[in-house]
Amino acid sequence: MIPGVVGAAAASERPNVMHMRRALLILPFLVPFVFHRLYQPVNEAWTVKRFGCGCPIVGHEHEFHFNANYFNMVIWCGIVLACGASWWLLFRPEFVNRSSTKYYVLQFAGIYVLLFICMRQLAQEFWL
Helix, strand or coil: CCHHHHHHHHHHHHHHHHHHHHHHCCHHHHHHHHHHHHHHHHHHHHHHHHHCCCCCCCCCCCCCCCCHHHHHHHHHHHHHHHHHHHHHHHHHHHCCCCCCHHHHHHHHHHHHHHHHHHHHHHHHCCCC
């Protein structure tokens, strides 16, 4: 084996890995839209029938009852946490100096956008 050839092969694979990792950065932003498309029929067919809609029960407006809206909020909190954590972990290798202000601004901007996307998707699933 020639050491230079092995090193050249490893060096040629490195840009492909970097491009693949950067391509995965978009994944946390796509998950909420894909999940919403897949979950919407389940929400309509099962969740509302199982937990009831978000409408207050007449005569018991001040009593708490767990309904489909609360169930959807729990589901979307999990989606936000999973997408935020995956964004945080996928974005980390892009910066060597993780103590820079730019790193934290971009990190939190991504999480803020994810939170906004998930809240928008949750609002589309609310039952009034």
